[in-house]
Amino acid sequence: MLEVIGLDSGQEAAYFVLLDGAPLRWEELVGRSGLEPEAARGALTRLEERGLVARLAGQPARWTTLPPEHAIEVLLLARERDIRRVRGLAQRLGEKHRAARIGQGSAALVEVINGPEAVARCGQQVFTSAAREVRGIDAPPYAQAADGTSVNSSANLASRGVRSRFIHGRENLTLPGTINRIERDIAHGEEVRVLPRAPMKLILADDQAGLVPLVATPEVLDSAILVRPSSLLDALSELFETLWQQAQPYILDDAGPLPDGDGPTSDERRILSLLAVGLSDEAIARQLGLGLRTVQRRVRALLERLGASSRFQAGVLAADRGWWRPRE
Template identity: 65%
Template sequence: MLEVLGLDHWAEVAYFALVDGSPLSVGDLESRTGIEHDALKGALVRLEDRGLISRMAGRPVRYAALPPENAVEVLLLARERDIQRVRALAQRLADRHRKARAGRDSTPLIEVITGPDGVARCGQQLFRRAEHEIRGIDAPPYAQTIDGSMVNSSTAIEDRRVRSRFIHARDAFSRPDATLRIERDIAAGEEVRFLPEAPMKMVLADDQAGLIPLLATPRVLDSCILVHPSALLDALSALFETLWQHAQPFRPGGPADDEAGEFASEEERRIVSLLATGLPDEAIARQLGVGHRTVQRRVQALLVRLGASSRFQAGVLAASRGWWLPGGPE
């Protein structure tokens, strides 16, 4: 917790021990914390340097914690001043960067981003810089940062008044947790539609930047093109809006009743929703976390219940009954 103040684990353990009790000698602290002698001595030096503890008069030397509300506040203020200086430096560097680019013969309209970590972090930056709207086409493969975190639009714009619209290709449902993730995004306010196929992955931040794969059909997302305001970015925006008009809304399973008073179970609605995307039984089973034969039995029961002779007809009949599924009225 105190790492933000520049304290390591041993310094934090020693400090908490002093806060919780009366002044202690080095030997007392060793017994109470289990920290080795040399590590403890170094931790005490760091705590003393930061004004969190003080030495008591007498022998042996004992250490006492200074009032945390004052000592910690001083360190926080110092850290805030450091952050302000770094921000000011970042602004100066940004100005220098813009001036350097303006001095070239031509300003590059695209940048190539390489490495899965670089691609993932660039995507995160686009989400954070958006002020009005994030738009995107979601399809495999996916990049992730070195620490394993994935790029997620709804998390990045949480608590911000930024509209989020995403089109998911059918291939996006190949991941076992895809449906749950999409349902969480919808619950967070994201608008989601789906298409059987998508021409490319894409992320657009307002009308200021776009990110697309360097290769048309990458097997691994380790290189992307960052597109700045240009005719290319305008074309990507127009492509998204055209696809959005043709895509069908994805409506997750949830409580809904029809005009006749008949209720579809949550599992039935989720199956119908996934059927409408065109997923085969094996993929639906992965999304629901059940066996393939279980899905086959559920699908057959739905066909019988709806009086349908095909999956497509089942979707049409379910929509006519008011069940909540993709392609229904908005």
């Protein structure tokens, strides 16, 4: 946990032992921490350098911790200053890089990324580079680095206040686990819409970068094109906005309990949400982990309660009754 202030696991273990009690001699720290003697000596040196512990006067030498709330805060402020300086340098280097690319001609505006590992890393960089908004069309295959790191949006964007908008094809919603993942992303603030069919896979970061698959199988994303500011990037942005206007919002119900107590259960509300984007009973059963007959029975019961003759009409009537509505 304390690696953020420059401590390794052994130094952290020594620090926690010193926090727990009275000042300790070097030999006592070795016995209580389980560290090798040289490792314990090195840990004391590092902790003293970082201002976390102090050596008391007198013999034998003993070490004690300084107030953590002050000592750690000083180190965090220093780390924040370092991060700000590096960010400033990264901005200047990025401007220099873009200027050099423009000078090389139009070929520098498009870069081919080869290999699943490189595509995954590039995708993650596109996500983390966004300062205002990430937009995308979500479709398999999904890039994944060799260490298992997946390219995703909500985990990287929610804490930075970056807007996130994604379009899904209806067929994508039938894949195992997709609905749960989408609902987690929506809970983090992502906006999601659904089309009958996603025409392509796409990631856009602000107006600065776009990533489009070049060669892919249903399971593996082998290569992609990284597009920098250009007419091509503008066209991809316009394509996304056109599709966004055509797509139907995927709504997480936020209606709350109904005063008359005659509203649907939470499972029934989820079924209504999935009906609204056109999923079949079989796909709903897979996504919710229910049996097909259970879903069919609940759909029939919902239609009867609403007096609806079709699934579409059921959605309209459910919204009219306040059973199902979008977030404000």
